[in-house]
Amino acid sequence: MRKLTFSEQSHIFGGYDAEECRRIQAIGSTYDEMQKNGYDVSDDAWETWCDDYEKYCL
Structure with a gap:
């Protein structure tokens, strides 16, 4: 088995x-600022953010 390059590794999660x-x-920064200012950000919103982060950023 050969070692994956960084570019190849970054495509594993989509x-x-x-x-x-x-x-x-x-969006994550906005959610964080909203929470710091006393606004509620739902767990579902954060879960969606996490899924999107894994899909597009990893």
Whole structure:
């Protein structure tokens, strides 16, 4: 078995997409700021964010 390159490893979870990853990170930052300011962010919203992060950023 050969060793995977970093690029190949990044596609294991559905692929790396720089544009979508930036969008997902911005959403995470918004959710964090909302919580710091006393707004509620649902567990479902965070779960969706985690799924999208894994899909586009890993």
